Amino acid sequence: MKILIKNIGLMQDGKVTEHKNIAVEDKYIKEFPENPKEEEYDEIIEGHDMLAMPGLVNTHTHVAMTLFRSYADDMALMDWLQNKIWPAEDHLDDDIVYWGSTLAFAEMIRGGTTSFCDMYMFMDACARAADKAGIRGNLARGLAGIGPNGQKGIDENVELYKNWNGAGDGRFKVMMGPHAPYTCPPDYIRKVRDVAEKYDMPIHIHLSETKGEVENCEKEYHMTPIALMDSLGLFERPTLAAHCVHVTDDDIRIMKEKHVCAAHNPASNLKLASGIAPVPKMRKAGITVGIGTDGASSNNKLDMFAEMRLTALIHKAANYDPFAITAKEAVDMATKDGAKCLGYDNLGELKEGFLADIILVDRTGFHWKPRFDSVSLAVYAGNSMDVDTVIINGRPVMEHKELLTIDTEKMDAEVKRVTEKLYAFTKK
Numbered sequence: 043m044k045i046l047i048k049n050i051g052l053m054q055d056g057k058v059t060e061h062k063n064i065a066v067e068d069k070y071i072k073e074f075p076e077n078p079k080e081e082e083y084d085e086i087i088e089g090h091d092m093l094a095m096p097g098l099v100n101t102h103t104h105v106a107m108t109l110f111r112s113y114a115d116d117m118a119l120m121d122w123l124q125n126k127i128w129p130a131e132d133h134l135d136d137d138i139v140y141w142g143s144t145l146a147f148a149e150m151i152r153g154g155t156t157s158f159c160d161m162y163m164f165m166d167a168c169a170r171a172a173d174k175a176g177i178r179g180n181l182a183r184g185l186a187g188i189g190p191n192g193q194k195g196i197d198e199n200v201e202l203y204k205n206w207n208g209a210g211d212g213r214f215k216v217m218m219g220p221h222a223p224y225t226c227p228p229d230y231i232r233k234v235r236d237v238a239e240k241y242d243m244p245i246h247i248h249l250s251e252t253k254g255e256v257e258n259c260e261k262e263y264h265m266t267p268i269a270l271m272d273s274l275g276l277f278e279r280p281t282l283a284a285h286c287v288h289v290t291d292d293d294i295r296i297m298k299e300k301h302v303c304a305a306h307n308p309a310s311n312l313k314l315a316s317g318i319a320p321v322p323k324m325r326k327a328g329i330t331v332g333i334g335t336d337g338a339s340s341n342n343k344l345d346m347f348a349e350m351r352l353t354a355l356i357h358k359a360a361n362y363d364p365f366a367i368t369a370k371e372a373v374d375m376a377t378k379d380g381a382k383c384l385g386y387d388n389l390g391e392l393k394e395g396f397l398a399d400i401i402l403v404d405r406t407g408f409h410w411k412p413r414f415d416s417v418s419l420a421v422y423a424g425n426s427m428d429v430d431t432v433i434i435n436g437r438p439v440m441e442h443k444e445l446l447t448i449d450t451e452k453m454d455a456e457v458k459r460v461t462e463k464l465y466a467f468t469k470k
């Protein structure tokens with residue numbers, strides 16, 4: 043399929059050039075033609091007053107947790123997990139996760155997110171929902187070595203790999219998802235590492251999220267969570283570490299040396315009172331840092347515009363430095379750096395030959411005036427509801443704010459049904 047996006051503001055390298063054209067062919071950005079012949083295209087999209095940005099990459103999610111949105115708020119991480127979320131997650135099934143995931147994809151695509159990176163359970167259902175929605179994603183089975191399901195989780199992660207890695211016309215990659223050091227003892231991490239190596243899978247893990255996690259780890263193993271994972275050889279695999287809020291200078295050195303990428307989740311870290319990650323320091327050290335929302339129960343949105351804005355704001359105040367994270371850097375983190383976290387070297391920028399994940403942002407709202415700098419406007423003034431059209435892998439999945447791949451009326455009814463099923467246990 044050949045698509046021409048006409049007369050658009052084109053965001054490249056932190057700058058916007060007006061009145062450009064983008065030619066998409068199959069799943070790639072083909073060129074930026076000066077005088078395109080319209081008859082050569084299957085579809086023409088008029089870009090007047092819109093801004094073309096790379097699709098946003100959400101580097102840390104638990105998509106089906108949309109169904110826990112507003113169920114357990116204003117709690118600290120361990121209390122929230124142990125007393126509210128884990129007991130409720132025992133009641134999930136394939137059907138519930140399918141519709142919870144679909145709800146997440148509707149919200150994500152509506153808000154300009156074109157890629158996600160998930161760690162959860164019933165991942166085949168998540169993958170099927172993602173395939174239907176047309177979104178790009180990295181999938182991992184969340185693994186816990188404490189409790190009875192350690193080996194079962196690993197087997198399911200391998201199954202997921204066999205069934206979905208490279209599927210969906212290349213939209214899906216499968217990672218292994220050891221949940222965290224406090225749920226995965228050293229022997230289990232070694233086992234996960236060996237299986238990941240056998241199948242050449244990257245790793246997605248939560249690391250150094252709270253002070254308590256680091257303190258307990260140091261008490262038990264005399265090492266920080268990052269040093270512990272390094273000593274177990276986990277970082278011999280390409281690793282994406284979510285949070286990294288409480289990291290030492292030594293941790294940062296290890297991460298840089300072992301090419302560990304970080305997923306920064308500012309809203310989740312603020313809401314669970316975990317702290318503020320030293321993102322400017324990690325970036326200065328040369329670590330690739332993407333941005334994520336985490337699950338919708340600790341955010342409670344899946345809104346990468348909100349997350350970009352927070353990233354650009356909180357580090358300025360935390361460091362008394364207005365340059366700590368600039369608007370351009372926030373966009374880079376949410377696009378090309380995020381794409382690197384997901385293992386892509388041809389995604390996250392509007393460049394010839396790159397994968398065609400493109401969002402068109404409507405700039406007619408009051409909050410887009412006056413228009414000195416569209417990059418600044420996108421980060422500080424823009425919002426997810428400004429997104430008008432979304433193309434993923436060269437295929438339109440939303441046009442003029444209408445989702446093309448998800449029947450939202452059916453979804454609403456199914457979400458209502460599975461929510462009742464999920465929460466039946468609270469009425470017993």
Ligand SMILES: N[C@@H](CCSC[C@H]1O[C@@H](n2cnc3c(=O)[nH]cnc32)[C@H](O)[C@@H]1O)C(=O)O
Pocket residue numbers: 104119123127128131161162163183184185186191195221222248251310336337340
């Ligand atoms: N323990 C599960 C697998 C874990 S899936 C990923 C888990 O991460 C949990 N989770 C979500 N957000 C966070 C976070 O910020 N930190 C730690 N865990 C989280 C989520 O609720 C889910 O239980 C099993 O039965 O095998």
Ligand SMILES: [Zn+2]
Pocket residue numbers: 102103104248284336337
């Ligand atoms: Zn998480």
